[in-house]
Amino acid sequence: MKDFVKKLFQASDLQHEIMPAVISSRIRLARNLSDSKFVKYACRGDLRAVADRCEKALLSYPSLKNSDVINMSDLQEYERMALVERHLCSQEFIVDTNEARLLLADDRLISVMINEEDHLRAQVFQSDLNFRGMFDKINGIDDHLSKNLDIAFDAKYGFLTSCPTNVGTGMRASVMLHLPALVITKQMNNLILAVQKLGFVVRGLFGEGSEAQGNLFQISNQQTLGLSEVDILSRLTQIIKSIIDYEMNAREIVKKERMVWLCDFMGRALGILRGCYLMTSEDAINGISLMMLASDLGYLPNALRNDLAQILMKIQSSHIQVLANKLLSDSERDIKRAEIVRDFFATVPNLRFH
Amino acid sequence: MDKCQFCGKPATVHMTQIVNNKTTVVRMCNECATKHGLFSKEELPFAMLSSLGEALFAGIRQNLSTQGLICSKCGCTPMSFKETGRLGCPNCYRDLKLLIDGIVDSSQKGAFHKGKKPKSQTTVEVEKILEKEGLSDSPANGNTSRRRRKNSPRSKLEELGENLSNAIKNERYEEAAKLRDEIRKLKKSEGEES
Ligand SMILES: [Zn+2]
Numbered sequence: 001m002k003d004f005v006k007k008l009f010q011a012s013d014l015q016h017e018i019m020p021a022v023i024s025s026r027i028r029l030a031r032n033l034s035d036s037k038f039v040k041y042a043c044r045g046d047l048r049a050v051a052d053r054c055e056k057a058l059l060s061y062p063s064l065k066n067s068d069v070i071n072m073s074d075l076q077e078y079e080r081m082a083l084v085e086r087h088l089c090s091q092e093f094i095v096d097t098n099e100a101r102l103l104l105a106d107d108r109l110i111s112v113m114i115n116e117e118d119h120l121r122a123q124v125f126q127s128d129l130n131f132r133g134m135f136d137k138i139n140g141i142d143d144h145l146s147k148n149l150d151i152a153f154d155a156k157y158g159f160l161t162s163c164p165t166n167v168g169t170g171m172r173a174s175v176m177l178h179l180p181a182l183v184i185t186k187q188m189n190n191l192i193l194a195v196q197k198l199g200f201v202v203r204g205l206f207g208e209g210s211e212a213q214g215n216l217f218q219i220s221n222q223q224t225l226g227l228s229e230v231d232i233l234s235r236l237t238q239i240i241k242s243i244i245d246y247e248m249n250a251r252e253i254v255k256k257e258r259m260v261w262l263c264d265f266m267g268r269a270l271g272i273l274r275g276c277y278l279m280t281s282e283d284a285i286n287g288i289s290l291m292m293l294a295s296d297l298g299y300l301p302n303a304l305r306n307d308l309a310q311i312l313m314k315i316q317s318s319h320i321q322v323l324a325n326k327l328l329s330d331s332e333r334d335i336k337r338a339e340i341v342r343d344f345f346a347t348v349p350n351l352r353f354h
Numbered sequence: 355m356d357k358c359q360f361c362g363k364p365a366t367v368h369m370t371q372i373v374n375n376k377t378t379v380v381r382m383c384n385e386c387a388t389k390h391g392l393f394s395k396e397e398l399p400f401a402m403l404s405s406l407g408e409a410l411f412a413g414i415r416q417n418l419s420t421q422g423l424i425c426s427k428c429g430c431t432p433m434s435f436k437e438t439g440r441l442g443c444p445n446c447y448r449d450l451k452l453l454i455d456g457i458v459d460s461s462q463k464g465a466f467h468k469g470k471k472p473k474s475q476t477t478v479e480v481e482k483i484l485e486k487e488g489l490s491d492s493p494a495n496g497n498t499s500r501r502r503r504k505n506s507p508r509s510k511l512e513e514l515g516e517n518l519s520n521a522i523k524n525e526r527y528e529e530a531a532k533l534r535d536e537i538r539k540l541k542k543s544e545g546e547e548s
């Protein structure tokens with residue numbers, strides 16, 4: 001089991017094309033079989049039959065034939081949590097692991113949850129904003145599924161889902177953004193409200209609302225019915241592009257008007273990352289976020305951005321336990337985390353403000 | 355404008371009733387509503403009555419309309435939806451329509467699906483036939499048949515094949531099925547001739 005789990009995490013490292021403020025994007029489609037009860041109402045036997053049919057249909061798609069299919073109940077709690085930390089499955093998915101199976105494509109850029117709250121929830125990931133390419137990819141899978149399975153669909157309501165808030169396209173598209181300058185200049189609450197009015201939601205990636213750690217936010221569509229997939233994706237793209245512009249402007253202003261303060265802030269953070277022996281995940285996330293900003297601004301090598309995004313994964317609690325291959329206490333984790341962070345930042349050059 | 359079910363005058367009161375699990379809307383004028391005991395016998399000024407009636411019946415309708423609903427396939431009710439936040443099966447969208455429409459109305463952009471449709475079994479079937487008849491759009495077949503078309507007059511079969519793929523592309527499945535049968539017939543007769 002150890003090697004298997006390790007393999008899962010090694011292969012799934014997203015290679016980031018460096019695009020300031022954008023960490024990654026994702027499209028998810030929810031689908032159900034028309035002749036079975038939805039997951040929350042189905043008995044174990046039904047769920048097993050559904051899972052078998054879905055698995056077979058998925059593995060018969062050429063680009064998924066080398067995928068791993070994991071029975072979630074075979075994993076340790078912290079191993080399941082680590083998959084959530086990677087966004088390969090949802091928090092809800094690991095609460096009830098009854099016949100819950102996770103398909104991971106060999107490049108780890110596609111995952112399919114079988115028996116989450118819907119029979120099928122397929123996700124595709126990417127590190128930039130190429131929704132067109134992502135949609136083509138997931139649409140191909142979806143077409144294949146509907147050729148091989150009887151998918152629940154209604155002319156008025158579209159794809160039928162266990163919760164009416166997902167009905168219609170069954171599609172949720174989201175982008176993870178790194179917005180330190182908007183947080184520093186206290187613009188997030190305004191942004192959250194403005195985006196909400198457009199039918200989209202902003203969530204902190206770690207922690208809630210504008211108090212999000214690491215200045216990391218996820219923006220996604222709230223509405224799934226009454227809009228086509230293309231409508232949703234082009235609206236989201238527009239919103240994301242204007243948020244990025246907004247963030248870039250804020251970065252320029254902070255640089256121009258608070259340069260000494262910014263240097264001090266970043267310099268101290270790097271000092272802590274290099275010298276720590278006990279580190280909470282909150283401190284680590286916030287520190288790494290500042291180093292990501294430094295790299296975007298050219299104070300650290302730009303190429304470091306990918307490594308920083310990876311370190312951000314590795315310092316999360318369950319990842320540390322997967323690495324140690326055992327359950328750890330809070331303070332044991334803080335020690336291990338400090339080790340990872342210290343080792344990494346020892347190799348990072350000094351900040352160069354120009 | 356709706357008419358009163360009892361006397362035919364314009365209806366001002368709409369009430370949803372559920373009898374034997376079936377939802378029906380009763381439409382009445384104020385007079386008949388009063389006669390049937392829905393309002394007090396004392397006469398109220400018309401304007402007041404109608405606004406009061408509207409407010410009252412909007413509330414009643416909302417509560418009444420989802421009461422007693424149950425999915426015939428899985429037994430899900432508005433109550434169980436309220437508890438779990440999840441529906442029981444695809445058929446719930448039919449049997450609990452009133453509940454669904456309320457939720458959709460308050461949370462979604464529109465009431466009708468505008469996105470993609472599943473690549474249905476019909477399409478798949480027709481595609482398979484196209485392939486078998488050597489008329490599919492796949493590059494292997496497409497190139498040769500297109501080249502042939504340039505040099506020789508189009509055969510009836512090719513024309514039908516093209517119509518068939520157009521019908522499928524535009525999701526006119528009934529037409530596609532007819533064309534498919536025609537192609538089969540033609541192929542059969544050609545086979546018999548040679
Ligand atoms: Zn009347």
Ligand SMILES: [Zn+2]
Nearest residue numbers: 425428443446
């Ligand atoms: Zn049902």
